[in-house]
Amino acid sequence: MKKQAYALAAVVDSIAALRRPNRVRRVTKTALMPALAVATPPRDPAMALGLAGSWAGDVALLGDSDQAFRTGLVSFLAAHVGYTTALARRSQPGSRGAVLPIVAASSAGAWLFGRAAGPLGRPVALYALTLGTMVAAASTARGTGARRVVCGATLFLLSDALLGSSRFVLSGRTARVASAGVMPTYTAAQWLLHTGFARGGSADGEPA
Structure with missing residues (x-):
């Protein structure tokens, strides 16, 4: 039921985001x-930071203002520092x-995104670099759960x-499709990151 609760919240929110x-x-x-924390409790403090930063970013990005966007960027930047x-x-070597x-x-x-973001260019560029660092760190993972x-x-x-x-960058219908x-x-990314990391930390190779 814990996994299903996250899946349900993810599906309903994805649909609700269209309106x-x-x-x-x-x-x-x-x-x-x-x-997600209930379904896959983070045992690593850094993963817990990632979860907390993501939650703060989710809440901030409920707003549409530039200030809300900046707050979301900072929150997710902290999350990616934790994940990284x-x-x-x-x-592994x-x-x-x-x-x-x-x-x-x-x-x-x-x-590219920094140039497109105008006044938000610097924080957007910094965030993009931090996200890229997290992806690079993920590419070095080995063992059970690494593919996830x-x-x-x-x-x-x-x-x-x-x-x-x-x-x-985009506008009109194309922007709505991307959004x-x-x-x-x-939501799929968060699930795979946390369950994959949990698998790698379990002695029997199964999700915690």
């Missing part, structure tokens, strides 16, 4: 990270071949790229 304004999201989006710290501890290409790609993305972790980090990157594109993909990819 604005929508008061339902004050319940569903706020409930996402607590439901936890994932880096799961890296010889597993870092993809780090430089990922960092290079995230640097290019940071430059990599898929989760990649989906997180996709979700934020859709969010940034819909807010700063519709943000929450499904985000």
Whole structure:
């Protein structure tokens, strides 16, 4: 039932996100990270920081103002620092071949989105670099659950790229289509990151 509760909140919130304004999201989006914490309790303090930062970011991004967006960026930046710290501890020798290409790609993305974001350019660029670092750390994970972790980090990157594109780059129907993909990819990303990390920390290889 715990897993189903998170899945239900994720599906309902993804549907609710298609309509604005929508008061339902004050319940569903706020409930996402607590439901995930119940389904997969974080045993690593850094993963707990990631969960808490994500929750704060979810709540902040219920608003549409630039200030709400800045608060969301800072919250998710803290979340990715936590995730990066936890994932880096799961890296193994010889597993870092993809780090430089990922960092290079995230640097290019940071430059592009930073230019497109106007007054929000610097915080957006910093956030993009931090997110790229998290994805790079995920690429070094090995052992049970590593594939989930990599898929989760990649989906997180996709979700934020859709969010940034819909807010700063696209307009009209194209922006709405991109925006519709943000929450499904985000909720899947969080689930894969946390369950994958939990699997790697379980003695029997099963989710905690």
